[in-house]
Amino acid sequence: MYGFKMNNLTINLFYNCIILTVDKNDSKAKAMAIYEDKILTIGEESVVRNEIENFKRESNENINLIEKNLDGACIVPGFIDAHMHPVMAIYFKTQINLLFVKSYSELEAVLKREDRTREEDEWLFGYNLMEQRFEDPGEHYFPDRYKLDEFCPNRPVIILRYDGHICSVNSIALKKIGISRDTLKEFTPNSGEIQLDAKGNPTGVFTEGATSYAIENATIPSRERFLEAAKKFTYELATFGITTCGVIVQIGETGIAGKMGSVELPFIKYIINQGVIEQDFVFYLATGKPKKINQVKRSFSKLFGEKKRYTIGGLKVWADGSFGASTAYLFKPFTDSPEGKTGFMILEKDKLYELFNETYQLGFPIACHAIGDQANRIVVDVFRDVINENKKLKSLRCRIEHASLVNKKILADAADLGLIFVCQPSFINSEYTWLEKRLGSERIKYVYPFRSIIDSGIILAGASDAPVESANVLEALHACITRNGFVPEQSISISEALRIFTYNAAYALGQETIKGSLEKGKLADFVILNHNIMTHPIDKLTELKIIATFHRGNKIFPLD
Numbered sequence: 001m002y003g004f005k006m007n008n009l010t011i012n013l014f015y016n017c018i019i020l021t022v023d024k025n026d027s028k029a030k031a032m033a034i035y036e037d038k039i040l041t042i043g044e045e046s047v048v049r050n051e052i053e054n055f056k057r058e059s060n061e062n063i064n065l066i067e068k069n070l071d072g073a074c075i076v077p078g079f080i081d082a083h084m085h086p087v088m089a090i091y092f093k094t095q096i097n098l099l100f101v102k103s104y105s106e107l108e109a110v111l112k113r114e115d116r117t118r119e120e121d122e123w124l125f126g127y128n129l130m131e132q133r134f135e136d137p138g139e140h141y142f143p144d145r146y147k148l149d150e151f152c153p154n155r156p157v158i159i160l161r162y163d164g165h166i167c168s169v170n171s172i173a174l175k176k177i178g179i180s181r182d183t184l185k186e187f188t189p190n191s192g193e194i195q196l197d198a199k200g201n202p203t204g205v206f207t208e209g210a211t212s213y214a215i216e217n218a219t220i221p222s223r224e225r226f227l228e229a230a231k232k233f234t235y236e237l238a239t240f241g242i243t244t245c246g247v248i249v250q251i252g253e254t255g256i257a258g259k260m261g262s263v264e265l266p267f268i269k270y271i272i273n274q275g276v277i278e279q280d281f282v283f284y285l286a287t288g289k290p291k292k293i294n295q296v297k298r299s300f301s302k303l304f305g306e307k308k309r310y311t312i313g314g315l316k317v318w319a320d321g322s323f324g325a326s327t328a329y330l331f332k333p334f335t336d337s338p339e340g341k342t343g344f345m346i347l348e349k350d351k352l353y354e355l356f357n358e359t360y361q362l363g364f365p366i367a368c369h370a371i372g373d374q375a376n377r378i379v380v381d382v383f384r385d386v387i388n389e390n391k392k393l394k395s396l397r398c399r400i401e402h403a404s405l406v407n408k409k410i411l412a413d414a415a416d417l418g419l420i421f422v423c424q425p426s427f428i429n430s431e432y433t434w435l436e437k438r439l440g441s442e443r444i445k446y447v448y449p450f451r452s453i454i455d456s457g458i459i460l461a462g463a464s465d466a467p468v469e470s471a472n473v474l475e476a477l478h479a480c481i482t483r484n485g486f487v488p489e490q491s492i493s494i495s496e497a498l499r500i501f502t503y504n505a506a507y508a509l510g511q512e513t514i515k516g517s518l519e520k521g522k523l524a525d526f527v528i529l530n531h532n533i534m535t536h537p538i539d540k541l542t543e544l545k546i547i548a549t550f551h552r553g554n555k556i557f558p559l560d
Contacts, residue, residue: 010064011035011052012553015045017070018532021518022077022502026495032075034524037307037552041520073547074532076498077518078243078525079473080505082422083367083401083463085248086233086281087264088164090271092127092467093229094221099128099162102135107143108151115152122219123156123173127467130162132324132434140434144195145171145204158214162430163468166325168205169214177213187213191318191346192327208321208346220263223270230271234278238549238557240472241527244280246422246463246509248316248367251287251296265296269303272310278556280309282509284316284367290359307552313509314365314396317355318346320375323404323431323438328372330405335440342374349378356386360396365510367399367422373443376406380413387417397510402427402465405439405447411456420508421453422461425479425497426469432486444487450480451490461508462501473501477533478541494534494541524553 012034019029019042031045033052041051056063096114101107107129114124132140148157148170156173160166169177179187179194181201187194192208206214221229237245249264271277283300285293297312304310321327321343326334329343347355356366370379383398400414403421414421428448436444446452453460462480464471480497483490492500506516515523530545549557 009061010066011040011055013048013052013065013067014070014075014528015048015067017073017075017528019075019518020077020498020532020534022499023517023519029518032518032526034550034553037524037554039518039520039522039524042518070528074529075518076241076527076529076533077502077516078527078549078551079241079501080244080246080461080509080516081237081242081463081466081471081473081501082246082461082505082508083248083284083424084245084466084471085468086245086466087249087267089467089471090226090229090233090267091221093232094225096124096126097128098126098159099130101129102133104134104139104143104147111148111151111157115155118155123158123217124152125158125160125218127160128162129159130430132431142166142205143168145169145174145202148204156217158218160211160215161324163322163324165211165322165327166205166207167211167214168203170204173214173217174202174204177217179213189213191344192321207325207327208318226267227271227274227276230274231276234276235557235559237279237471238551239546240474241546241549241557242279242471242473243525243527243549243551243556244282244506244509244511244515246282246284246313246367246505248284248286251285251292272304278551278554280311280511280515280551282311282313282511284313286316286318288355290315290355290362290364293359293364294362309552312364314367314398315355315359316401317352317366317368319352319368319370319379320345320372322371323435326438328404329375329378330372331374331377332443334438335443336437343372345375345378349382352379352382353385356382357389360386360390360398361393363394363396365396365398367401369401371402371404373405373407373410373446376400376403376410380410380417380419383417383419384413397508399461399508401463403453405443406449406452407446408452411449411452411458415457420459420461422463422505422508423448423450423453423500424463424465424469425450425476426464426472428479428483428486429475430469432484435486445490447487448483449487449490450492450496454492454496459504459507460500461505462497463505472542474542474544474546476501478538481538481541494538498533524550526550 015031021027029042031048032042033040041048157170159168189210192210194210195203195205320329327343333340333342368379370376399420399422401422477497503516506512528547
C-alpha cells in the first residue's frame with residue numbers, strides 16, 4: 001500500500017491550524033486528534049489535549065502522542081468525487097490524450113508520432129478531443145473516416161470526443177469492425193447512430209451506444225500495463241485530496257463501452273486485490289439486469305468486506321446523450337442545428353420505468369444520467385411513478401447524474417421527491433465558450449444551475465465524471481464560484497462549493513454518518529491545505545497547495 005499506517009498505539013495530534021469541519025453548523029476547530037482510522041476528538045486545542053489525556057488514562061495502554069504543528073495551515077474533510085469512471089480513466093492513461101490539441105495539423109502530428117512508436121498490431125486510441133476549442137472556427141467539426149485517413153491510413157484509429165458520447169474511426173478500422181454499406185443491416189445499436197453520408201456509406205462516426213462497435217475493438221493493455229496505470233491514477237486522486245469515489249462500472253454489453261464493459265469489473269477487482277487503490281469506492285453498476293447488482297454485492301462482501309472500503313451503491317442508467325454530441329434530449333432543437341435536431345433518449349420512458357422499478361424493489365438506489373431538459377423531465381416523472389408506487393418500501397437516495405439543463409418545474413418536482421443532483425462543475429470549464437451557440441441565450445440560464453438547485457432545496461453533490469473531466473477538486477471549486485463568467489447568477493459561495501465535494505457527496509453515496517465532515521468518531525479522511533480556503537482570493541483558488549491527504553488515518557499524499 002502507498003503511504004504509511006499509523007501505529008494502533010499512537011495518537012496523532014494536529015494543532016495550530018484552522019479546521020473547517022463542514023458539520024451542520026459549519027463549525028471551526030483549532031486541533032484534531034486521530035487514533036487508528038478515526039477522529040478521536042476535535043475542537044479547541046486545550047479541550048482536545050484534555051480529552052487525549054483522559055483517553056490515554058482510561059485505555060490502560062502505553063499510547064504514544066505525536067504532535068504535528070501545522071503553522072496555520074487549513075484542514076478540510078477529504079474530498080469526495082461522487083461520480084467517475086475509474087476503469088476508463090485508468091485505460092486512458094495507456095492511450096493518447098488529445099486534450100491540448102488545438103488544430104487538425106496538431107492532431108495529424110500526434111497521430112503520425114504515435115503511429116511510429118506504438119506496437120505494430122496496436123490500434124491508436126485518442127481521447128479527450130475537443131474540436132469546439134480548435135483555434136480556427138472553420139475546424140469546429142468532428143473528424144470522419146476521410147479526415148483520419150489523411151493522417152493515418154495504414155493503422156486502425158479511434159478518436160473519442162472528450163464527453164465520450166461520440167467517436168470516429170478511419171477506413172481501416174471500419175473495415176476491421178466489419179461495417180460497410182452492405183453490412184449495415186447486421187449492426188443495430190441499442191442507442192445512437194452509425195452516421196452515413198449522402199450515398200449511404202458509413203462516415204466512420206458513431207454516437208452513443210453505437211460507439212461500442214469501435215471501442216470494443218480497441219487494444220486492451222496487459223494486466224501489468226494496466227496495473228501501472230492504476231497506480232498513477234490512484235496517486236493522482238490523492239494529489240487532488242480525494243479520499244472517496246462514487247464509481248461507475250459497467251457489467252456486460254451495456255452503455256457506451258459495449259463489450260469492453262465485460263472487462264471492467266474483473267479489472268477493478270484485480271487492482272483492488274493488488275493493493276494499489278487508496279480511496280474508498282462506492283460502486284454504481286451499469287447493467288440491464290438489476291438482479292446482477294445483488295450478485296456483485298455478495299461477491300464484494302466476500303472479497304472486500306472487512307472495513308467496507310468497497311461497497312455497492314446501486315444502479316447506473318443512461319437516459320440521453322450530451323450537448324457536445326448534440327444527442328442530449330431537448331424540448332426544442334439545438335440552436336445551431338440546421339436539421340432541427342432535438343437529440344434522443346437512449347432508453348425510452350417505459351424501459352426506464354422497468355429498470356427503476358425493479359431496482360427500487362430490490363432495495364438499491366438509482367443513479368440516472370440526464371443532460372437535456374426533456375430527458376430530465378422524463379427521468380423525474382419516472383422517479384415519481386416508481387417512488388409513489390413503492391411507498392411501503394424503504395425510501396432510497398436516488399440521483400440524477402449531471403442534470404445539466406432543467407427548468408423551475410423540474411427543480412420543484414425533483415425537490416419534492418428528495419432526488420439528489422450529482423453535477424460536474426468542471427463541465428463549465430470545457431463548455432462555456434460554445435454552449436450559448438448550441439443552446440441559445442435563454443436556455444443557458446438553466447444550464448448547470450447550481451444556485452437554483454441549492455435554492456430549490458435539492459442536495460447538490462459534486463463530481464468530475466473523470467476521465468471526461470479532470471478530477472482536480474480545486475479547479476471544480478473555482479468553477480462553482482467563478483463559472484468563467486458563464487451565467488454568473490448561478491454561482492455559489494466557497495462554503496457551498498466545499499460542502500458539495502464533502503458532506504453532500506458523502507450523503508449522495510449514503511455515507512454521511514462516517515465521512516464528509518470532520519467530527520468525533522468519523523473516519524479520519526482529511527486534506528491539509530497551505531492556506532485557509534475560505535479567505536483565499538477566489539481568482540487564486542486553483543493555486544492553493546495540498547500539503548497532505550489522509551485516508552482513514554493513513555497519509556496517502558505525499559509519499560515519504
